[in-house]
Amino acid sequence: MKIVLPGDKISDTPVRMENAIVENGKTYATVIGMMDESRGAFIPLESVWYPREGDFIVGIIENSKNNVYTVSMDSPFRGLILPPPRPRFGGRGGRDERFGRHEERREIMHMGDIVSAFVKEVKREADQIILILDRPRRLTGGKLIEVRPSKVPRIIGKESTMLRQLETGTKCTILVGLNGIVWLNGEDVPLAQKAIAKIQEEAHVGGLTERISELLENKGR
Amino acid sequence: MIAENEEYILGLLGKGMREHERGQMQYRDIKIEIGKIPHAEGSAMVDIGNTKVLVGVKLDVGDPLPDKPNEGALITGAELLPLANAEYETGPPSPEAIEFARVVDRGIRAAEVVDLGALFIEEGKVWSTFVDIYVLNYDGNLFDAGTLASSAALLSARMPKYEDGNVIREGSLGKLKTKGMVTSCTFAKVGRNILLDPNANEERIMAGRLTIANDENVIRAMQKGLSGSFSYAELSNLIDTTFDNSKRLRSMLDSAVGE
Amino acid sequence: MIMGGSGEKPQLIINGKRTDGRVPDELRPIKLEVGTLKNAEGSAYLEWGNNKVLAAVYGPKEAQPKHIADPNRAIIKCRYQMAPFSSLEEHSRSGPNRRAIEISKVTKEVFENVILLDNFPGSEIDIFIEVLQSDGGTRAAGITAAAAAVASSGIPMKDIPYAVSAGKAGDLILLDLNKIEDNYSDADMPVAIAPRNNEVLLLQMDGSMSKEQFDSALQMIKKAGETITKIQRDALEARYR
Known part of the structure; x- marks a missing residue:
């Protein structure tokens, strides 16, 4: 995986996608991200939220x-x-x-x-x-925290695995807004907050799931 | 920035907890770095948790105050820079920024951190000491960060020379003459709890704030802010807590300025 | 604004070297760090020679006050400011002066070109540049830092601009003037460029320059741009390694 910066060319053909622009028939990134060359996919590392129906x-x-x-x-x-x-x-x-x-x-x-x-x-x-x-x-009750909208998919995880792991490990209900606001309520909110901060910091580093389960098992110590 | 949910902070306090897992009378991590801005005669950057404050000290030749013809001047200003917090705005200093600068000023003035008598040059000419507090990132407790950074910047400042009408700021220079040292401890009243070193979330919901600046066992400045109140017993306890905590703050200052 | 209070013009070039030992087309050392300030959407701290600059970006958010909003695109608010303790000379008054207001304006215009404003109608994006220590070339340093701050924020932009100045001592073109050179040079020309298509986004000049001198100054700037762009890239990538 290669890190791509705003202005870097990500395709020699015009590809309509979020976080990219087409200029003279070529496609350029508009945010920092990772290029998965094998799949031809551009994954933003940072992005703002573009609302869509159903979000x-x-x-x-x-x-x-x-x-x-x-x-x-x-x-x-x-x-x-x-x-x-x-x-x-x-x-x-x-x-x-x-x-x-x-x-x-x-x-x-x-x-x-x-x-x-x-x-x-x-x-x-x-x-x-x-x-x-x-x-x-x-x-009612609980706590709001801000997260980066581009990290929301990692906080939720594939088929909500990460989110379920967080909820079980902290005995909290966690609602993740795609707009980057997360609501936490339950037993160990500070731990949930710590885990989400870690996911945001290390979203791009492999083995995240293991590190988060370790953090949750050790109650953040 | 989203507003903090009061219920949540109070709920945590009810369980004897606090954000970032600390005790009610416990500081966040503190870092003091001097000499960040070599162009200034003195400078210091202080981090308390995510709060980041930079102080620059400049000395210029100026006029003495009419009532103190034989003393230098001390001028303290503070800027809540808009890059420090989404809620800070550009424009003239807010009442909060002015209060902040004046509280820090009172502490360093009362503790005689700067020896103003040594700043006399000649009839009608003295050194003016400008202390500018720059808030770079806000996460509560600016007062203690500002006082620590101001002390560190002054205690490590160079003394320019005045020769034949010119100010010489480089080359072999002595140090600014200082006498005292001051640190402060700030407390927030949140519900029935009193918290040392409040972070931004705690400050947003605090009813009252108290800052005590001291120099060993001498109180040098105090300021109660906001509408909440403190009892006699609370004040007495908080003075003790301040004296206790100041030992560590002073030794951090000592090692930062290398004394 | 004269060092040491003497009015005499110092020699800017001695034996082919500049006052700080550089050769004419040499940049000062540049150090860039991204993500320095926790509250901002994006931020950067830049040391460029003796310049020390912080930049931060907030937004996009709803434009305030409402009447300044543009229904078709985001507006940018930009503030460049010098700290009162930033200069080796005397203490300066804080608050915006005419110079800072002009620099804020031309900096804003650089970012109006590269940020995809059409994505956020009715909103505002705030860019703040605080010069903590100054030694000539602070507007270029500010733009270079702010570009890294925006690129780290996820606010979409079509390119990462850089800026640097070139000037002239006698007939010699100098890259990246420091404060003394700036004060006594025969020309100073800060330039900002979007490197992908080499589009000039900021161009200011004062002093005197021939067409040939302008051309060679611009060539020098473009060559330096490769180095500056690389520094921006490394700083941004470093966050994700």
């Missing part, structure tokens, strides 16, 4: 106005949780047999509340990109 995020309720919640996600994108659609039948807060009473379908949230959600739509508004969020869930 899981963790954020903080920043504002609530006219039944719309604004969610801050430590990114240039602003998240919105819109009021649930009015039921077609049953009007006036009545009961819709299929959906239940619509007022009940959304938790009341306050400024500063921690929330997880999914990106339903990436919308380009007049002055910035807005993310319409879906399936919000208020998270």
Whole structure:
């Protein structure tokens, strides 16, 4: 694996991909990353988050106005949780047999509340990109930490193996937002924090899984 | 930067824990390095955990203060640089930066770290000592880092010469004449707990802050900040804790400046 | 601004060597470290001769205040500042002066060229350059450090620019002027270049130069660029070894 820097050529042909640009028919990296020449894959070592439909995020309720919640996600994108659609039948807060009473379908949230959600739509508004969020869930207690969005795949691991290992080893619930905010709650939060810091520092060094299980077994000592 | 969850920090404290696995009256790792900026007459970089502070000392010929015609001047400034923290902004010094500089100034002034009497040159001419505190990375407890770095920079500073109207800053120079040494200990009140050396997360939720600067068994400066209060008993204990901790801080200073 | 207070012009070249012993096309020693500051998205510490420079980048984040936001792309805010204790001469007042404001502007324009601003409409990216010690050529050092800081942050950029100055003593072209040379040279020309396509992103000059002298100064700068680019590359790669 070769380290690639912004401006380095990664292909002699035009390849449309994230973290790269095409110029004069050739493809150049725009962030620092690793080139896996055998697979022709470019893996960013650092990157910012580009939201996509279906992305899981963790954020903080920043504002609530006219039944719309604004969610801050430590990114240039602003998240919105819109009021649930009015039921077609049953009007006036009545009961819709299929959906239940619509007022009940959304938790009341306050400024500063921690929330997880999914990106339903990436919308380009007049002055910035807005993310319409879906399936919000208020998270109580716990702790938020910031991680580098490019390290999120390593924190989760292949088929969530790393994440499960972290959760078991620290007896914590860990929600990893693709926006780079992670919510930790449970028994040994400081240990979980330490392990995640280690994953971030050493994400590019082989044998990470073993070192993390060692750290967890020794309770960080 | 995301705001810290108060519940979490309080929950940890309830279990007798603290972030980065330390005790309530325990400092993070401290590093003192002098001479980082050879162009300055004195300089020191201090790290307390992830907090990083650089102090540069310059001496210039200037006018004495009207009420102290035979003494040099000491001018202390602090900058909370925007590169140190996402929340710091560019612009004129904030009240926080001014308080910070003044608290450090009071400690070094009261402990007579600089022998201001030795800075007299001639009628109407004295040396002005500029102490500039540069905050490079913020993770709480700027006061102790600033005081340590200022002490280290002053204790290791060169003394320029004034000859025939010229300031000579290079060549064989003596040292700035100093008398005392000062260190400080800063405490945060978080819930019912008192924490030595608060980090940024703890400072964000602290109700009160107390800084005690001392020179062996003499208190040289104190500052209580924010709206929270401290009881008599707490103050008395914290003075003892400060005297205890200052022994180690002083010996770190001694070895950093090579005395 | 005169060393030792004497007004006489020192000899910049003695026996083919410069005041600090360099030959005309020789760079000062450069040391670069990436990731120095923990809070920033990207950061770098650069020692270039006696210059010591810190650079940090924050963002992209929502542009503040709202009215400065550009609906089509990110805006860059850049601040270059010299520490009051940075010079071997007297203490300087802190806060931006006209020189610092101009350098901040031309530095910002360098990064407006290389950062992919279109990816982040309505947002801002902040670049801070603090000169802790100065000895001539601090804007070039600042740009070189800031480029490494941005490259380490994951903010997308199409190339990693470098900067260096060239100048002139008599008819001799000198690379990378130090403070004394800067004060007494017959020309000074800081240049920033995006090396992949050799695009000139910053060009300033004062003094006097013929077209031929300009050409040879630029050639010298481009050759030095290979060394500087290599230093940037090594520092960035070192984080992942």
